Amino acid sequence: MELVWRPLTTADIPEVAALYNAAEAVDDTGELLSEEDFAESFREADLPGGSVAVFAGESLAAYGLVVLRDNPVGTHRVRLDGLVHPEFRRRGIGTRLLPRLAELARVLHVSRHPGMPLTVCTMAESRSAGHVALVEELGFQADRHFYELEVALGESLAQAPIPSGYEIVPFSAARGEEVRLVCNAAFARHWGSVERSPQEWAASFTDSPRFVPESSFLALSQGAVVGFVLARHYPVVEEMTGVRELWIGDVGTLDEHRGRGVASALLSRTLARAGEKGYQRAGLSVDTANPTGALGLYERAGFGVARTWIDYGLPVAF
Structure with a gap:
């Protein structure tokens, strides 16, 4: 051949x-x-x-x-x-x-x-x-494992309370740069994460046809963004499977606001809004070794493991 x-x-x-x-x-x-x-x-x-x-x-x-x-x-x-x-x-x-x-x-x-x-x-x-x-x-050596999680959207999903001192609001393009900076700070110590430039941020979110702002939410404390859930939709999934899926691309909270239920409140609003918009399923990916307890957060929200992905790495000499 x-x-x-x-x-x-x-x-x-x-x-x-x-x-x-x-x-x-x-x-x-x-x-x-x-x-x-x-x-x-x-x-x-x-x-x-x-x-x-x-x-x-x-x-x-x-x-x-x-x-x-x-x-x-x-x-x-x-x-x-x-x-x-x-x-x-x-x-x-x-x-x-x-x-x-x-x-x-x-x-x-x-x-x-x-x-x-x-x-x-x-x-x-x-x-x-x-x-x-x-x-x-x-x-190549296995460096990290990631779970791909899914949850069916329906009335059985619990609505997490909004913690005292916080406000949950829909994503606004006017806050796009603020959200980018908060996102970079929230993921600064996550394995494999790098800062998103304004250009990369725009390509992934604000200018992307995959971004779903109406199902994305922000957490505010004293008027400033301290957490976020940013969602995407890939029409090809629905075209090929018949399932309308909302993909939860990024979930994050600034260090000093973790452990207070902010992410749970954000996520539950996103899932509720997705159900209202006709999505049948939500999915996301999580690092199994994530030190922030993200896996537990998603399990409490009803997500279960659908697949496991392995990130293999090979150092290159030059």
Whole structure:
């Protein structure tokens, strides 16, 4: 089988989305992406220097994408995303693809953050035995585990009280910059977290068609933002599964306001509003080693574990 390797271009988006969803039909990871989702990620990527398309004749057999961080601190963790089409698996493509992506990541890293340590990382769903075996064979180590949690939305969900001295209000674009700064502060000590720049924040929230401001809420103390729940909606999930899902992208509270029920109050309002808006399910991802007790918060809100993801890392010498 003769393979052609070249960088991705935006013209490849339909084929990449088709490959991704063909793989999802086999792998059942729960991660569904549309052409619009790939268009958004391609806009943020360095396609000439940080991507790979693998063709077997006219067919896209595999693809890979290097995802850099805007403001790395300490160690630059560069994510390597990619998939091999189910029809082309077990032919050694993945074994060649991942090291090639790691080398592209090394070159881009050296040009942008010389002197900073580099770790390339990739996520694998725990039941994807082939993916797990591949990354471990290539020397990647499991650095962290994440639970993907889900809860069905309905009348049985309890409404947590708003603690004294706080106010829960809907997200307002006028507070966008304040929320960005609070978000950066709330996640400052979380594993793998980096500060979001104004540009990255806008791409993820205020300018993103996936952001759902009407189901996102802020906690105020003396008029200032001290906590938040920020939600997204991915139409492709509903299109492919028939389930209208609200994705809870970020939940956070400033250190000095934790342990008072602020996050519980925020989350319960988001879930209630989502139910009113016709969402049938809410989902989110949580670090199993999160030191703030976030997993307990979500379990009390009715969430249960649907899947487990493993963040694998490999330090790169240069």
